[in-house]
Amino acid sequence: MQQMGHHCCSKQKVKRGLWSPEEDEKLIRCIATHGHGCWSSVPKLAGLERCGKSCRLRWINYLRPDLKRGSFSAQEERIIIDVHRILGNRWAQIAKHLPGRTDNEVKNFWNSCIKKKLMAQGIDPKTHNLISSSTSGSASSYNNACNNINNHHIYLQQPTSSIYHSHHQLNSPQKMMVMVRDYPSMDMMKNTQEIPATFNVTSVLPVQQPRPYRPLSDLVSIPSTNLDYCQNNNLTNSNINYLSVNGSTNLESCVSLMDSGNIGHKPISYSSLVDPSSDIGFEQFSSSEENCLWASSGKGESFEEATVALQLTQQLQDCEEQDKQNYQKQRQEQENVNVKDISAGDTDRRDQINSLSSLNNTNFSNFDFEFIDSTIMSCGIYNNMSSSMDDQLIAWDC
DNA sequence: AAGGAGGGCAACCGCATGTAC
């Protein structure tokens, strides 16, 4: 292989290969003394025959004092998979969610371990979709569901109930949103301005009390379709106290701005969705970048940065687990009191849904429950929730 | 015990982006 140096050190005599303990010591001493403001000057200051780039890499990946050593925990693995599902091979971004881990470490772990695990589970590590319908399930409907997953690109929005509920103080029946969107292609999902959503699923879970929970106290990105969501759910002006785009408090001008595509990454405030006393804001990310709802932890940050939502999601799931337990308890009590609502012959979930649909004037006759179940489960949204959706009532929101 | 295969991991390479001039 040609021995050529980096741009930054092509004129220097540079050493390559593994670092010796002596070199490490020199580098540590140098950075302790001078810092690493300019990596190109570090080799000279440290007395090393390495290029600045190599010094930087050695420091970041190995010598940095805040590095966590040892194998990855199950939680770290979960975070990597979850963030990778969103960001793909953006290791530096992924590593930001794992304190003490480097992008190189995460990348190596992914390539050597996680990738294989996912493939063994029949999951495509690139798309996080099931690889082949023939590997999953035996029922034809389930296979059809898997085929649907393979033929389309399903993107699940994280349940927003904790945010939603805590700021709306909704009365029963209170809704937990789980939107499922279907895109003809991954590119379409990422790039299109038009969102070819074919369906939304709204699962309905009563929530006893608004939680005191505060989602990180910063920004939450809202999809452009969230406005549609608000409108579709009769969250009109009166419900949306006001909606601010670039400082505007006029709903029509906000819509106009959103439609014009001029929003870009500029923060907007869905003040309607938040407690006025809250310091939580919402941020619009263009649909060309992402069409889903994510919480973020930084002000005005990019969507990539916003994936700190994974941390939030952990909290959300904890809250939702609590909700779920409360709901199950409440439902059990209700069942004891009123057997009529869910009769002995009504254990089939479809019947439950249909009974619900009659309340909501919604037609579920063509609803593919197994498809939705398998889709949701395959995406891991309910990892910390029940393995069955039997105890969840689902509303169909086209 | 020796050698080959495979995996894990540290380090490098090349490209993209940012910044100073």
Place this chain on the structure above:
DNA sequence: TGTACATGCGGTTGCCCTCCT
């Protein structure tokens, strides 16, 4: 505005260790 340089990032390489035959 263009150029040079610095930095950051993802992909890739290759060394070393372990396991298996």
